[in-house]
Amino acid sequence: MGLQRKQNNLRKAQARFDKVSRRSKQFQIDFRREQNNRGNYHTRAYIVRGEKQFHGNNRGLIHKAVNAKYRIKGDVPSVTRTINAWKPKSKKGKVFKGAAKVTNFAVHDVTQTAVDTALAAETVGLKGADVAQREVRNKLKQKYTREAVDDYHRGVFFVKRTAVDAVKGTHCHLKQKKQQKLEKAKYKLQKAEYKVFKVDSYKPKLSASKADIKSAKAFYKSRKVRDRGNPYRRAMNKRRKQAYLQSKRELKFEQKQLKTDKKFKKKELRNQRKIKRDASAGLLVLKPVSYSAKRMRASAWQKAVNEDQDNDFVHAVDSAKRRIAEPMVDKVKKPQRLQREQKKRDRLKDSESKSKNRLNRQENRLNEKHDKYKQKKKKRRPKNKQTKKSVSDAIRTAFKFVKNVYEKEVKKFFATLAVPVIIILLVFAFIIMIFSSIASSSGFTLGTYAAQDYDLSEAEKYYTKLAYEMNEKIRKVGDSSNWKDGLAELDEDTSGMSDTPDNWYWGRSSKYDWDPVYDFDCYKLWSFLCAYYYDFDADDNGDIKYWEFDSDTEDLIEDLFDAEYNFVSWYDNKSRWEELDPYNYWGGGNASSGTYYRAEQDAYIYDGQPYKYRFKPIAYTSEIGQYRDSDGYICITDNYRVLDPNNDYALTGFYVRDHRYYAGDSEPFYYIDNSTGTFFFKHGSERHDRSFWGWDGIDAWFLVSPTDTHIWNDSISDTCMYAYYEKYYWKTECALYYNVEQKKTFDKAIEDILKAESHSTERWQYYNLLVGNEDGNTLYGNHQTLYNLLPEPSIRDYSLKREFGYEMTGWNESSEGLYQGIKVYADSGTKLKMPFSGKITDVATDDNKITVRKDDVQYWYDGNGGTKRDTEVTIANAVLINDYEEGDSIKEGKEFAKTTAGNVNFHIYIDTDGYGWDYIDPRLVLY
Numbered sequence: 001m002g003l004q005r006k007q008n009n010l011r012k013a014q015a016r017f018d019k020v021s022r023r024s025k026q027f028q029i030d031f032r033r034e035q036n037n038r039g040n041y042h043t044r045a046y047i048v049r050g051e052k053q054f055h056g057n058n059r060g061l062i063h064k065a066v067n068a069k070y071r072i073k074g075d076v077p078s079v080t081r082t083i084n085a086w087k088p089k090s091k092k093g094k095v096f097k098g099a100a101k102v103t104n105f106a107v108h109d110v111t112q113t114a115v116d117t118a119l120a121a122e123t124v125g126l127k128g129a130d131v132a133q134r135e136v137r138n139k140l141k142q143k144y145t146r147e148a149v150d151d152y153h154r155g156v157f158f159v160k161r162t163a164v165d166a167v168k169g170t171h172c173h174l175k176q177k178k179q180q181k182l183e184k185a186k187y188k189l190q191k192a193e194y195k196v197f198k199v200d201s202y203k204p205k206l207s208a209s210k211a212d213i214k215s216a217k218a219f220y221k222s223r224k225v226r227d228r229g230n231p232y233r234r235a236m237n238k239r240r241k242q243a244y245l246q247s248k249r250e251l252k253f254e255q256k257q258l259k260t261d262k263k264f265k266k267k268e269l270r271n272q273r274k275i276k277r278d279a280s281a282g283l284l285v286l287k288p289v290s291y292s293a294k295r296m297r298a299s300a301w302q303k304a305v306n307e308d309q310d311n312d313f314v315h316a317v318d319s320a321k322r323r324i325a326e327p328m329v330d331k332v333k334k335p336q337r338l339q340r341e342q343k344k345r346d347r348l349k350d351s352e353s354k355s356k357n358r359l360n361r362q363e364n365r366l367n368e369k370h371d372k373y374k375q376k377k378k379k380r381r382p383k384n385k386q387t388k389k390s391v392s393d394a395i396r397t398a399f400k401f402v403k404n405v406y407e408k409e410v411k412k413f414f415a416t417l418a419v420p421v422i423i424i425l426l427v428f429a430f431i432i433m434i435f436s437s438i439a440s441s442s443g444f445t446l447g448t449y450a451a452q453d454y455d456l457s458e459a460e461k462y463y464t465k466l467a468y469e470m471n472e473k474i475r476k477v478g479d480s481s482n483w484k485d486g487l488a489e490l491d492e493d494t495s496g497m498s499d500t501p502d503n504w505y506w507g508r509s510s511k512y513d514w515d516p517v518y519d520f521d522c523y524k525l526w527s528f529l530c531a532y533y534y535d536f537d538a539d540d541n542g543d544i545k546y547w548e549f550d551s552d553t554e555d556l557i558e559d560l561f562d563a564e565y566n567f568v569s570w571y572d573n574k575s576r577w578e579e580l581d582p583y584n585y586w587g588g589g590n591a592s593s594g595t596y597y598r599a600e601q602d603a604y605i606y607d608g609q610p611y612k613y614r615f616k617p618i619a620y621t622s623e624i625g626q627y628r629d630s631d632g633y634i635c636i637t638d639n640y641r642v643l644d645p646n647n648d649y650a651l652t653g654f655y656v657r658d659h660r661y662y663a664g665d666s667e668p669f670y671y672i673d674n675s676t677g678t679f680f681f682k683h684g685s686e687r688h689d690r691s692f693w694g695w696d697g698i699d700a701w702f703l704v705s706p707t708d709t710h711i712w713n714d715s716i717s718d719t720c721m722y723a724y725y726e727k728y729y730w731k732t733e734c735a736l737y738y739n740v741e742q743k744k745t746f747d748k749a750i751e752d753i754l755k756a757e758s759h760s761t762e763r764w765q766y767y768n769l770l771v772g773n774e775d776g777n778t779l780y781g782n783h784q785t786l787y788n789l790l791p792e793p794s795i796r797d798y799s800l801k802r803e804f805g806y807e808m809t810g811w812n813e814s815s816e817g818l819y820q821g822i823k824v825y826a827d828s829g830t831k832l833k834m835p836f837s838g839k840i841t842d843v844a845t846d847d848n849k850i851t852v853r854k855d856d857v858q859y860w861y862d863g864n865g866g867t868k869r870d871t872e873v874t875i876a877n878a879v880l881i882n883d884y885e886e887g888d889s890i891k892e893g894k895e896f897a898k899t900t901a902g903n904v905n906f907h908i909y910i911d912t913d914g915y916g917w918d919y920i921d922p923r924l925v926l927y
Helices: 001-021 061-071 080-086 091-146 151-223 229-280 285-308 312-332 336-368 390-411 417-438 453-477 485-489 522-532 551-564 707-714 746-755 760-771
Strands: 023-034 043-051 072-074 501-506 563-573 576-586 596-606 613-617 634-636 641-646 650-657 670-671 678-683 687-692 719-723 723-731 735-744 798-804 823-824 829-831 838-844 847-861 867-876 877-882 895-898 902-913 917-920
Touching: 001 151, 023 061, 061 072, 061 091, 080 091, 151 229, 229 336, 229 634, 453 485, 453 551, 453 563, 453 735, 453 917, 522 551, 522 746, 522 760, 551 563, 551 746, 576 650, 613 719, 634 650, 678 707, 707 719, 746 760, 847 877
Parallel strands: 023 072, 501 735
Antiparallel strands: 023 043, 563 735, 576 723, 596 613, 596 719, 613 634, 634 641, 641 650, 650 723, 670 678, 678 687, 798 823, 823 902, 829 895, 838 847, 847 867, 867 902, 877 895, 902 917
């Protein structure tokens, strides 16, 4: 309902704007790109009547000529766009395109510089003419006033001037009224469009995009299978992750487009509101009174000045009034404000156009990479990337630098003659710098990490991940319900660990007399990898090839980790069987009482099995029933001890009764007549002799035969009977000792690996150079590009509450998993400085989070001449100061925020060479 109402308001505003704009039309040229009958596109020009554009008073011939461009609309032909659209394939064509771009750049910028110079000169001339004209008018008025002999002449002069003011003012008022209606209608239209955009497009699409990211992440996690030993599953996991990340990048880009569109619409609406306000003409009926009052004030003041010709103070005030006060008042009046706001509207249009072009380029790159992950894997960055620059690259870099200087500085001061000299000097300086660096193989070049921030950060994450995963398994060992799973995951043999320990002993104990140690250092890891991958067999020209984080690097880090740490455990089990006193009985007594349990009449002897006999009970209790095998049988040894078939036929504390001797606590069932050797039992007063020892020829005296069962109980004739008792119970006395053994220190493990490689001496020296052991603990491997946000000279002057990567506070201590930033201890209220000249793009006041961004930050150490990357820095536990707000641009090093807690958190997010956004360790790039 609300959307329908806003759409209805938009239609009304559009109808009103169309009605008003018809009254303010002018002839314009409209360029349209159309398709002919043969399918080719051509641009044609049409003369149309369009909305009139107001751009100040257009005083001056050059200003009017330049502002005539606002009469040109549509797909205007562009030489620059035409040249950029060329796609030459031959070498000559590419050379011609390059020459054309250089020529176009020179002609376009020189012409624009000349136009800017002419406009500035004309503005100075017009301002000078205004001052001179004001002085001439003032002298004429003074002359006429002095020559006027009476009040009649002064009255006539006053009436004539008032009449002239009224005519001119009325004409100006009508023109301004016409413009006011147009600007008011335009403001209402923009306001209605903005409201519909927020409700119909911005909020739904933004919410849908966030929901899509969440569902894509959930789908990825649901399909992920953890099995590092299966290369096929690892490859499928990687493919699914690539698809998820690409989908996430595209959805994030959609959000960025929506936010950018909203930002410009909001700025344009705010600017149009000011234009509407300052375009107000007021009431025409009040104009004569205003003209008369102004004229009377001016006449009275002039009369006072003329009557006291010798008063120097009055003349000084009059001069200041005419030369200083009146021009300053004119600047803040509505016409001047309106002119400035109209110029700002034009600048906003240009800025929006540039932003859309930049977004279109980013969108094209995303579209190109949409299905790229499905193709055969390519190297993310060329292997032969070098930290040094060739001469041609240096010249190209110098040319770009000169171009920037030319556009930003030379144009500003119109010093076009200085360009050739600057080019020659800079190119010469670049060539000298490169040759001197190559010749000396400087420590500056060698002492820089030969890798990108992304690879260094990924290596750090992988090492901490290994430690984190091992620590999680160790913590599982201390859990009474999962301890055996934890040991199995740590490759411990748990086959003989049948009993749950009564006590767990972690760390230093009587068995392991040491404290567990974790001594990881990210700076040493980065230096180790750079030294390990350095190619000492390459030509001696000072070049350093970049290494990349891949599966080989993962294997190397795993070897390093395994060389340092080893999990150890000792399962001390002194558990044993102990005899009960008294025993626990089930069954027994007189058979006629029914306390025996029934079983099938067949019993079997098994040779070569863990058990000797097996029988199948018909009736049983839970105590004996838990030891039935899959066929429902009870298995016993030759001395009738019950076995547990569910635990490799282990002994239990239960026995089946042997009825050859006693059955029951007091009365024996079977007897032996020693004089005759006859085996018999009594039922009441009757004696029943048995001529065999056993069960139908099988030694199974634990069962009462069906015949005897029938004698004892007429109702049970086809089944056997049995009884059992519990003789032993299992007394547990078990302990588990476990610890992490540090086989080597981190430094020693690194040293052993490096010295086992070729060029071991050079490689070890290179490592020490990078890590800073060669020069008073000063780190050479720094990539610092961004200004340190904190007051101290370096980020390393602060201690960290949490480091980049997977958290490891210590072995067998709880941690929170992956954290892709750093938490720095800093007092609450510490002032923070901008890391670069950028913009505040997001402020979350509820979470005390601030995000600053700069596009195309040049990372000097990366690539030939540096790599420009879009960079975002997110700061948590901080608020803005000095009335800064979202959208403000701030210079590098300027204080803009302060901390709100005892620690401040930094995340740095960069677009790695157009391959998507990645978090990096902030310590790599901050001073």
